[in-house]
Amino acid sequence: MKGSVLSKIRFWISDLFETRKDIVAALSVLFFILTAILKIAVFNHMLVPNADKWMFRYKVLITGLIVLMTYPILFRFRKRTLLIVFYIAQVLYIVINMSYYLYFHNYLHVEQFISNFFEGATAVLNASSPNNPVLLTAVADLPFFISLLVLYPRVNRLRIKLKVPAAAVIILSLLITAIAQYGHYKDNVFITHIANSLRYGESFIVQRYGTLANSIVSISKIGNEQQLIESFRYGPERTNEKTESNNPDIFIVQVESLESEIINKKHNGSYIMPFMNSLTRESVYYPYMVSYHFYGGTSDCEFSAINTVEPLTYYTSIKLISYDYPNSFVKQLKNGPYKAYAFHGNIGRYYNRDIAFKSFGFDEFFDIAGMDMKDVGWGAPDDQVLDFSLNVLKDAGAPVLSYVITMSSHGPFTNVSYYYDDPAFSSIEDKKLRGCYNSMAYVDRTLKEYVTKIRENYDNAYIIIYGDHTPQIGNEAYKEAFTIIGDYRYEFVPLFIITPDGKKYREGKQAASLIDVAPTVLNISGVEYSIRTDGKDLLDFDEKAGTIPFRGLEWDRAELLGRITEALETE
Template sequence: MKDLVGKKGVQLNGFLGIYLLAVFMIWIKTYITQLTQFDLSVEGTLQHFLLLINPLGSALLFLSVAFLFRGKRKMSILVVVYTLMTILLYSNVVYYRFFSDFITLPTIYQPQNFGDLTGSVFALIRPLDLLYFIDVALLIYLRIAKKEQFKQVKTGFKMPVIAVALALIVSSMNLLLAEKDRPDLLARGFDRSYIVKYLGMYNYAIYDTVKTAEASSERALADSSDITEIINYTKSNYAEPNPEYFGKAKDMNVIYLHLESMQSFLIDYELNGQQVTPFLNSLAKNENTMFFDNFYHQTAQGKTSDAEFMLENSLYGLPQGSAFITKGQNKYEAAPTILKDYGYTSAVFHGNSGTFWNRNIIYDQFGYDEFFSADSYDTSDPKNMAEYGLLDKPFFEQSQSLLETLPQPFYTKFITVANHFPFKMDQDLVTIDKATTGDTSVDNYFQTARYADEAIEEFFTYLKESGLYDNTMIVMYGDHYGISDNHNRAMSEIIGEEVTPVVNADLQRVPLLIYVPGMEGGINHTYAGQMDLLPTVLHLLGVETQNNIHFGSDILSADHSEVIPFRNGNFVSPTIYSLDGKYYDRKTGLELDPSQYEQAEKLHAMVQEKLNYSDKVVNGDLLRFYSKDGKVLSE
């Protein structure tokens, strides 16, 4: 213990004292951040205790790396490690403010997207955030002020051993207590908030790295035998098409309208006596339009790219990062590829950079014939530009001539951008007042949503005047939430009720409107998700899907499953909601009594199985072993 204690106690003026100071500062800073900046649903004494101690083991361990170095390098390494831990913590704070989620390693693989996110990031940064780096400045000052003192500093062999031992003791106790409160925490994964709550931000980063490495190794280890179990599963869960609707849109053109950040609560919502989306409201009541009012987004960290991935493939996005980025070279049997056999040409229209979300690569893998990105549009006028590309009205106007170059029948997708966080809009372009909750994101949201609605109306006018309207199926879908649950206080004011867990889940509903000339429309209350779009659209086109590897099912089928999984393992259904480890009665919004758990746990197991099988397909690139006529292939 001589290394630990000097003649007058702990040598607080030496390296050991600064190490202990650094451990204390990062520990307390991380604890306060986890407690105040993240919604981790901490309940009970044990969970509060775990939240308190979980940063301590990580701080002791990571900062002890400095003991491996000699002399003044020891202090330099301590400062570097401390700074990196602070950057990791603060980056997650900023990321969480919008996504209500934590950064994963695959999201760091997406640097090509960062340049286009500048405005959104700045909107999330607050002046008081400088407080996160005051302690970093203190350590840098100590490193400079005491540099001579650290030239010959020695701590011996015992100190790093003691530091690591203490770290392992604290971390082991943390893990044991966490497993006691939440059995199989690491084996079952749950969602990222559970890992952070029980194990802390830094251990979560290690867990995420391990899970990412496991997923990356799956492709190398996969072979053709792995697809057989998947085939059996998807065939056993196949939903026969509804004969009333099968082929209702046969040989028609297909237009997808990607409604950025549009949530279902906007349909028929009035702000200060004005309808926010009057045109979408009228479409929901159109005699040839079916409006699905229980349609949920199922996106994760990939957000917009996840939505596209699901509607094109009926495969789930990944639990970490975006499949558009990390699985861009996989083999897919996406909608454009399937429809080539039926004479369809295909194209995507998007007034942003073709590299954003790796679209210029993955669209080729999906089988698209054309991708009209920013290079195909006039983006020279700043007044026509949003943060993520061309504003919706000039975008649709300029897309008209491009659309007319495509042979019919065509399969197309138009990606809008105006209604995107942080929902800024030139006030010369707005036609509705802001809300007045005091939450800037929520208040601005209604102006950009109204603008998007007006742009869609103008595009419909063009479709009618050009004659396309009478021979085109138009599918309008929301890609993900616009207002995250970090804004639930303001949202409770907007919707006029408390945002309970069940209400929050229902706020994840996004619009789905399917217009087919000659089809009887109406409001459809069936529970469905984005995974279900592909088989639904293909069946409307008269395309059989029994041999396709799809994890969604035709919404219009009598066999459609109304259990809608979310990417984190939660689910909703007409009777039971599973949210963050708790089961709720859909009608009452109250937690189920444990005596009612049996059915809920069966549904939960079914959800996990479906997610796991889909992940096997994507991570293992298993479709390379499967032909479109249903045969298993060798690589």
């Protein structure tokens, strides 16, 4: 009896593997599936903060079950076409999602990918997307995939002979998955339980179900545009019913990739940004201001500063076509004597700025085309944009608001090399870090010239300078001002206010927020206004500040300052 069973097994094997190519084909399938499981598990593991070995083992198990349910079905088709399309789509999915996470430290959602496709493609063309060896994880199984394709006729023949075992594997995998999910349901950690939980957050969904499931959950949360508009939380009403005759000129500069720590950084004993460092003693200085850098990228910065509201988490706020920006401080200034102008060295279509800034209330928005400039690297050089802005304002004939968004110091920090090179940084081996320091040195020199010109030509001018987000250097030698709390990355940027009377102040007890910009500007202006905001006037040092909203949470300002200072001290 035993011999009969063994002989049947030998016959089955010999019939299954008629030639050596059959054996190679079977091994190709085996190793392809194993490496596919491993690469998908590694991909998801990398996207979960503080993931440990137990979580990785869980991901390997769950991924294995899904792969064993998926590929046997794909192998049922005689032609390779569907398998090739599926593989290419999978590789692109992993690369795009991993690149986005490496840059934004957040999860990419389908609707966000679609709405910001132009911005993403432009960033890639300008080498601004992450260039990291870990992206090769996406093609870890490529050698076995190629072998599988070459031997696909043999694979297809094996599939026919293994039809029953393959069906059994699919059914068994489905059964194990169902049992596991039932256990999650009983423990109240099924996807329906955690989808709307602030306690768990997105990383828990990615950990348990993967990025695709997380994206599907986000789609269910989106709603229509009107629902998105209604979801903004503005804060309590703040008014000024008295109009003053003193209406100073207001100059705002939003500096690309300027984070808090660069202000005090030195290289070979010298400050990288000596002018900005001098402002820490010669102006009103808030070292740590919370930045909003969500799905609208940099545009979230001006959106939150101008409208004094936290931007949307799952949608690019500045692209809400029917939103009329009722809380814009620019509109409040325009109700008074002010003229408002905005300038940016990129194309206006990027993040819909050419439309949005008019909706904010600006009289004119000048992009690179409107200024009749050309790209030098990516975008127009900051010194040219700042000089252009001052020339436009000469003939304004009224108090002015100038809002400039810089471009030169955009990652990967290659733009400035076309028109400025500081030899002091030539010894730095890390190309990105060297580029960052060189870019910031250029920005520092440019801002010094800009501030000097304003002081020479305007007797009653306020100059507000702040960063938009951290530079994402990825070098241990550069400690960036951010901290991870739960699922989310909190980025901090500096803010400076240069006043006509030379006021000096350094905030050391609490963090500021981008939503503070609007009430500060409005109180400076002396116009009558009414807005709703959680922000405070950053020039009223005795004002009791409200909380800082951040992704559904309300943060005490002193606690946030403590969190970032502790993070920077312990790194």
